[in-house]
Amino acid sequence: MEDDTRDDVQLHGALIGGEQGAFDELYRRYAPAAYGLAYRLTGQPALAQDVVHDSFLALWRAPEAYDPVRGPFRTFFLALVHHRAVDAIRREERMRGRNRRASNLEPVTGEDVAEGVVDAAHLSVRRREVREALAGLPPDQRTVLEMAYLDGRTQSWIAEALGIPLGTVKTRTFAAMKKLRAVLSQED
Amino acid sequence: MDEDHQRIEELLAGYALRSLSGDETAEVEQLLSQHVASCPTCPATVRDLQAVAGDLALSAEPMAPPEMLLPRLHREMGASPARRRPVAAMAAAGAIVAVVGMTGLAVNQGIRASNAEQRRALMGEALRVASRPDASHVRLVSTAASSVAAAPVEISAPGVEVIYLVCDGVAPPAPGMVYRVWFGEGTSFRFVSSFEPDPGVMVLRLRFDPSTVDRIVITEEPSDRAPSRPDLSALRWSDAA
Numbered sequence: 413m414e415d416d417t418r419d420d421v422q423l424h425g426a427l428i429g430g431e432q433g434a435f436d437e438l439y440r441r442y443a444p445a446a447y448g449l450a451y452r453l454t455g456q457p458a459l460a461q462d463v464v465h466d467s468f469l470a471l472w473r474a475p476e477a478y479d480p481v482r483g484p485f486r487t488f489f490l491a492l493v494h495h496r497a498v499d500a501i502r503r504e505e506r507m508r509g510r511n512r513r514a515s516n517l518e519p520v521t522g523e524d525v526a527e528g529v530v531d532a533a534h535l536s537v538r539r540r541e542v543r544e545a546l547a548g549l550p551p552d553q554r555t556v557l558e559m560a561y562l563d564g565r566t567q568s569w570i571a572e573a574l575g576i577p578l579g580t581v582k583t584r585t586f587a588a589m590k591k592l593r594a595v596l597s598q599e600d
Numbered sequence: 601m602d603e604d605h606q607r608i609e610e611l612l613a614g615y616a617l618r619s620l621s622g623d624e625t626a627e628v629e630q631l632l633s634q635h636v637a638s639c640p641t642c643p644a645t646v647r648d649l650q651a652v653a654g655d656l657a658l659s660a661e662p663m664a665p666p667e668m669l670l671p672r673l674h675r676e677m678g679a680s681p682a683r684r685r686p687v688a689a690m691a692a693a694g695a696i697v698a699v700v701g702m703t704g705l706a707v708n709q710g711i712r713a714s715n716a717e718q719r720r721a722l723m724g725e726a727l728r729v730a731s732r733p734d735a736s737h738v739r740l741v742s743t744a745a746s747s748v749a750a751a752p753v754e755i756s757a758p759g760v761e762v763i764y765l766v767c768d769g770v771a772p773p774a775p776g777m778v779y780r781v782w783f784g785e786g787t788s789f790r791f792v793s794s795f796e797p798d799p800g801v802m803v804l805r806l807r808f809d810p811s812t813v814d815r816i817v818i819t820e821e822p823s824d825r826a827p828s829r830p831d832l833s834a835l836r837w838s839d840a841a
Contacts, residue, residue: 432674432677435677436670439670439673443665443669443670444662444663444664444665445657445658445660445662446665447662447663447664447665447669448660448661448662448663449657449660451660451663452660452661453660457666461665461666461669464665464669465669465672465673468673469673469676469677470734470736472673472677473736474736474737477733477734477735477736478733482647482650482733483647483650483651483654484654486654486657487650487651487653487654487655488654488733490654490657490658491650491653491654491657491734492733492734493657494618494653494657495618495734495758495759496734496758498618498759499758499759499811503811535658535662538655538658539658539659539662542655542656542658542659543658543659545655546659557617557656558659560614560618560619561617561619561653561656561659562656562659562660564618564619565619566619566620566621567614567619567620567621568621570619582610582611582613582614583610585610585613585614585617585619586609586610586613589613589616589648589649589652589653590648592652592655592656593648593649593651593652596651596652596655597648597651
């Protein structure tokens with residue numbers, strides 16, 4: 413059952429008190445975004461599921477890790493998912509010596525796939541704003557940003573892949589983030 | 601803007617995206633504790649970059665997670681409450697704040713300078729990890745039911761291949777004995793380190809990937825006996841009740 417009467421910070425407060433209903437509501441709000449992000453990064457449904465599982469379990473076990481003063485819960489939690497997904501793919505690359513992954517996504521199959529993705533309403537608005545802001549970036553800046561964030565690549569890997577100096581990757585990345593912030597902070 | 605500051609901002613941007621090399625990551629973590637805190641502009645830059653990184657998560661297409669994931673989480677939330685100790689975790693966070701003050705006090709009380717500097721650097725390192733949003737703070741549990749003595753606090757974070765044990769006011773072992781730290785994975789334990797706590801605060805820096813560690817136990821054993829396997833009858837603290 414949906415609980416639209418409490419905002420994220422109120423749910424987080426209830427989570428500290430050990431309320432499972434608050435956990436379930438945060439899961440309902442953020443699991444699709446978290447799973448989509450983890451799948452985009454890892455390219456593997458099983459690994460993505462592990463990342464999301466571990467992230468939510470970490471939230472349950474140590475909810476105090478989030479401090480509302482530092483920013484929205486969404487930013488905290490999705491950063492946690494991103495960190496874990498990047499760590500997972502780098503660990504896997506070290507083990508397998510692989511060099512390809514997100515560009516070659518494994519299809520999500522099987523009976524266990526839930527039907528229909530429902531993004532929480534406030535997320536879908538923000539999602540549209542983020543995509544519009546990204547689309548407004550110069551292509552060379554957008555490319556390095558997406559390779560870093562959505563493919564989980566290091567800046568030195570990106571420099572080599574694109575055949576450009578590392579310093580150029582860094583400059584483009586910062587310029588892109590600065591522009592995004594300028595656009596998105598107006599809509600925050 | 602000077603060239604150095606531009607480089608710092610670019611490093612902070614790479615850090616927010618988790619796309620730096622290991623050396624650069626270490627450099628940023630040092631910057632965060634030394635430069636950023638006192639810089640008039642960097643704290644706002646860090647907040648802005650983190651906000652953008654959080655927003656970028658929404659550029660990935662949302663997907664319905666497998667239906668069995670939530671029931672699986674429910675099972676594990678109920679089955680493993682031992683590490684879920686909100687009160688202990690909050691106490692640990694409080695202890696960390698106290699540690700900073702006590703470190704300063706210890707320095708003033710005349711601990712050798714080099715030693716104090718090392719302690720301070722190590723404490724700064726542990727605090728940087730502890731302040732990460734995904735960091736885990738776990739106060740180890742004493743196995744002696746009647747014990748009220750302070751227990752070590754474990755600090756770790758995903759991707760940081762170091763586990764810190766903060767001992768604040770931990771009582772020394774009995775004469776001729778030493779504390780031994782063991783990391784468990786599955787049913788096997790590895791000997792990690794022996795230590796005798798200093799008065800006040802001490803940080804142990806243990807180089808291990810926390811994702812490979814299921815369990816941490818500390819035993820109190822004779823110092824002249826080689827550490828081959830943990831003497832669980834001499835268990836002093838553990839991370840699971």
